[in-house]
Amino acid sequence: MTQDDLYRTVVLQRTKTPLYAGKLAQANAQGQGTNPLCGDRVHLHAVIxxxxxxxAIRHExxxxxxxAASADLMAERVTGQEPARIRQLHADMEAAVQTGNAPAALGELSAFAPLHRHRSRIRCAMLPWTALMEMLNDDKDR
Known part of the structure; x- marks a missing residue:
């Protein structure tokens, strides 16, 4: 399976049947991101x-x-992780979508590496990560 095939499969699968969508009633942290150019919106609920x-983390x-697929895969990948590891995953994801080279540590998130050929779509994949990093920075300030 090529990287492009993996991308199509993962995006379609996680969009149709997200595993981490919804709210967490006991959430003690939230983050959100909006892309005014296309209207994408992400709202994160987490227990930190x-x-x-x-x-635990869920996304709307x-x-x-x-x-949507990026948010779901991100939520899966960061569950149970400490801030330093999450920041490294964020950096790895950013590098993958900018260069097309994804480290193995990203797991299924490496499926987004082909976006480096579609610059206008990078923001779509990174919006959940932007919301996550803002949430972590807000949590650090408490």
Whole structure:
């Protein structure tokens, strides 16, 4: 399976049947992101423990398939992770969509690497990450 095939498969699968969509009633942190150019919106709800680790996270995404799939895969990948690891994953994701080279640590998120050929869609894939990083920065300030 080529990287482009993986991209199509992963995006379609996670858009049709997201595993991390919805709200968390016990959330103690929230983040949101909006792309005014296309109307994509992401709202994150998370339970963050005293060490800053994400115990649980859900997303409410209104937008394109790329944004929705990225939010769902991001939520899966960061669950149980500490802030330093999440920041590294964010950097790896940013590099992957900018260059097309994805480190193995990204797992299924590497499916977004082909977006480097479609610059206008990079923001779609990165919007959930932007919301996540803002949420983590807000949590650090508490």
């Amino acid at each position: 423990d005293a060490q800053g680790r994400i115990d 995404t209104r937008g394109c398939a790329i944004c």
